[in-house]
Amino acid sequence: MFSNKSLTLLIASLSCxxxxxxxxxxxxxxxxxxxxxxxxxxxxxxxxxxxLAVATEHGVRIFDSNLKQVASFDLxxxxxxxxxxxxxxxxxxxxxxxxxxxxxxxxWSVPHxxxxxxxxxxxxxAQQALEGAKPIHVVSNAKSGSSAIFFxxxxxxxxxxxxxxxxxxxDAAQRIKAKEAHHGVVVPLANDQMLVSQKGSxxxxxxxxxxxxxxxxxxxxxxxxxxxxxxxxxxIFGCSDGVLKIDQGNATTIPSxxxxxxxxxxxxxxxxxxxxxGDWGDESLLLIRDNQASVVPTPAAFGNRISLPEGGFxxxxxxxxxxxxxxxxxxxxxxxxxxxxxxxxxxxxxxxSITAALHGDDTLVWVSEPKSNTLYQVNLSxxxxxxxxxxxxxxxxxxxx
Numbered sequence: 001m002f003s004n005k006s007l008t009l010l011i012a013s014l015s016c017x018x019x020x021x022x023x024x025x026x027x028x029x030x031x032x033x034x035x036x037x038x039x040x041x042x043x044x045x046x047x048x049x050x051x052l053a054v055a056t057e058h059g060v061r062i063f064d065s066n067l068k069q070v071a072s073f074d075l076x077x078x079x080x081x082x083x084x085x086x087x088x089x090x091x092x093x094x095x096x097x098x099x100x101x102x103x104x105x106x107x108w109s110v111p112h113x114x115x116x117x118x119x120x121x122x123x124x125x126a127q128q129a130l131e132g133a134k135p136i137h138v139v140s141n142a143k144s145g146s147s148a149i150f151f152x153x154x155x156x157x158x159x160x161x162x163x164x165x166x167x168x169x170x171d172a173a174q175r176i177k178a179k180e181a182h183h184g185v186v187v188p189l190a191n192d193q194m195l196v197s198q199k200g201s202x203x204x205x206x207x208x209x210x211x212x213x214x215x216x217x218x219x220x221x222x223x224x225x226x227x228x229x230x231x232x233x234x235x236i237f238g239c240s241d242g243v244l245k246i247d248q249g250n251a252t253t254i255p256s257x258x259x260x261x262x263x264x265x266x267x268x269x270x271x272x273x274x275x276x277x278g279d280w281g282d283e284s285l286l287l288i289r290d291n292q293a294s295v296v297p298t299p300a301a302f303g304n305r306i307s308l309p310e311g312g313f314x315x316x317x318x319x320x321x322x323x324x325x326x327x328x329x330x331x332x333x334x335x336x337x338x339x340x341x342x343x344x345x346x347x348x349x350x351x352x353s354i355t356a357a358l359h360g361d362d363t364l365v366w367v368s369e370p371k372s373n374t375l376y377q378v379n380l381s382x383x384x385x386x387x388x389x390x391x392x393x394x395x396x397x398x399x400x401x
Contacts, residue, residue: 050357050401056392071123081398082138107401143232148186157186231273238264357399
């Protein structure tokens with residue numbers, strides 16, 4: 001989705017060659033090893049060709065929109081996956097291994113005036129990993145193509161732009177330092193400014209805005225910060241007493257809507273940042289809209305929440321039902337997908353996950369079910385469901401294309 005100079009040169013031709021300085025991996029349904037750096041043929045497609053990265057206890061598998069496995073990468077542990085800002089690469093975070101592997105899932109789009117061009121190539125894994133102490137949070141800005149990976153025990157975020165990713169130049173990542181080690185984040189803005197969390201007594205309690213010269217522009221209070229998202233130059237953070245929204249450098253604190261003592265721990269913008277949806281206790285959500293917060297009850301506990309590419313949100317509850325909401329968090333319909341499941345205690349447990357992408361005029365939602373080794377694909381155009389078996393308890397998901 002992000003255009004850069006090297007990609008726009010390709011648009012004039014229907015098929016073209018892109019130099020990918022990443023380790024290549026042949027397609028197939030068996031496990032693939034990364035190989036030496038080589039050039040691959042990129043093929044132009046008539047429509048978006050989304051691909052899905054699936055984390056298992058063995059590593060990462062890549063599937064196409066027909067649920068055909070096109071590649072597999074062995075890793076030393078189960079990763080947590082995040083789609084990076086160029087919507088082509090995926091970060092496979094190995095927190096206990098102090099490393100982040102970067103995988104080119106091999107599908108992307110390039111805007112060109114009133115339309116886009118779509119390309120695919122064979123998936124590949126970067127020859128080197130990003131190494132550092134305790135990587136956890138990955139924050140990506142699709143409007144700028146940049147992504148920041150925060151290494152908690154190094155008090156450092158590393159920012160990769162689309163050009164770094166395309167060329168495999170992970171060493172060129174910009175390094176953004178916090179003052180002290182903590183469980184934190186760096187949030188890249190589209191204007192090349194950065195938002196950096198700063199250590200508090202437990203979690204972070206301050207967000208610092210850095211200019212393009214690295215100097216501090218301002219500091220904003222956010223007690224026990226956890227949960228964040230970004231769209232262009234607007235960022236949102238979960239705080240112990242509400243939500244902090246920073247828009248073009250101007251901060252607004254949106255107070256908690258009740259005295260329940262609940263707080264946001266994870267939050268996501270919708271497709272245009274006109275609304276955001278966070279968790280609020282075990283069986284309710286928090287909607288942020290027009291700088292107001294309101295509680296949205298849910299019929300059961302739930303897993304991760306996602307924004308849908310053409311508007312609205314979705315979540316999977318513990319009864320196995322996929323709920324589709326509009327931009328006001330009003331439920332439009334519900335679709336039974338998986339069996340009932342139980343949320344693991346604490347953070348980092350293995351549980352079902354969902355993600356979504358466009359495929360032509362269709363919105364596809366993928367749902368993992370680790371207990372049954374199953375991956376589901378739901379087409380929201382007709383609510384049809386297909387599935388495939390995935391060994392290794394599939395959980396974390398990331399979509400590209």
